[in-house]
Amino acid sequence: MAGRRRRLAARRKALGYSQDDLAELLGVATSTVARWEAGADPRGWVLPKLVLALKLTPEALADLLAPEAVPQVLPAAPAAGLPPGDTDEMKRRDVLSLLAVTGALISLPEIGNPAPGDGTAASLAETGSELNASLWRVFSLSDSKQAVYPVVRHQLGLFARALQESQSSASRRRLCLLVGDLYQLAGEIFFDANRYADAAHCYTLAVSACREAGEFDMWACALTRHAFVELYESRFSAAAPMLSAAAQVAERGDSQLSTRYWVAAVQAEAYAGLGDFEATNRALDTAEQVHGLSGKLHNGGWLRFDGSRLAEERGTCYLALGRPDLAELALTAALTQPLSLRRRGAVLAELAALGAERRDLDKAGHYVRAALDLAGQTGSGYVGRKLEGVKTRLVPLMSDSRALALHQHISALDSVA
Known part of the structure; x- marks a missing residue:
């Protein structure tokens, strides 16, 4: 700063x-x-x-x-959220250290002499699930996803301490479940801030914790979130086998939950990135089967898929496959649905990319400006990342001053994000 x-x-x-x-x-x-x-x-x-x-x-x-140099005798106190600069790097090292400790305790629970404990494990086993669910709700409703980070970090520290206590196998599995839950949320926070390596570390630990807990649906969701990191780095061939594994794990989960259908929806994005139109459509059709479920499909936390996003996901897939006709139908339909600011910004960015693909710079400009406004309101790197795709499509049109201006506007968002 x-x-x-x-x-x-x-x-x-x-x-x-x-x-x-x-x-x-x-x-x-x-x-x-x-x-x-x-x-x-x-x-x-x-x-x-x-x-x-x-x-x-x-x-x-x-x-x-411009920066004004101000001498400091003591280092500045860390700010909330995920700020840039040295404080950001300190937070990153802190989280990586915590990941290493927690990962060791999950993999080798009997290493050393377990501490008698101060009751942290018992307390978390009783209240952890409710608190985790509350943090997921705050994350989901917050315009700025990083705002929930300090509380999540504190809770993760408590889990690491609880894992060191002497406890029964059942209590340990319960703690592993809670750790797998909350590390997925930590990964989502980092993912939204475009810190993909840190998100991947969190998801990897979540996978290990969920496997230890024997929770197949949560395990499959952690694998799917990890695959998202590869998708957003356009490493589709790396995402595909991870999603195949997630699908196999999900098949062993609860058939009344939407897990396997969410995996299919994400698989569609991987297939689209690989240019496989038929496989994309098959995966999307499988995902649509979520609408045939009844009862409670998800928990609003680590599993939130209910099929309501399938229109925008179809649009994203068809845009990647070079089918603007199908993409426009799906994305326009998505905008008619109630969307969070973050999701609306992402759909607007996709429509801007579609406008640039069709060389309709007036339409592209309309959607870029709307998406930039929402990216600023939410502070979401997710929307910014979608706008990066627009920049790529604007490059061949840069001889037009309108395309150049749009490219510069998006770059300005990148420079202050």
């Missing part, structure tokens, strides 16, 4: 704005303005609004946002 921006604060005050006033004018939280003045970088979508609000030229705003 840059040093404190005294000149930015001074400009705000000179115009008669409080932090609350400026936040309301820009449509952001007051805490966001406070973070900018403390050194955090504003996201790309808000920069034009800042230029107007502070009555500056873009060059003058860039000067105000």
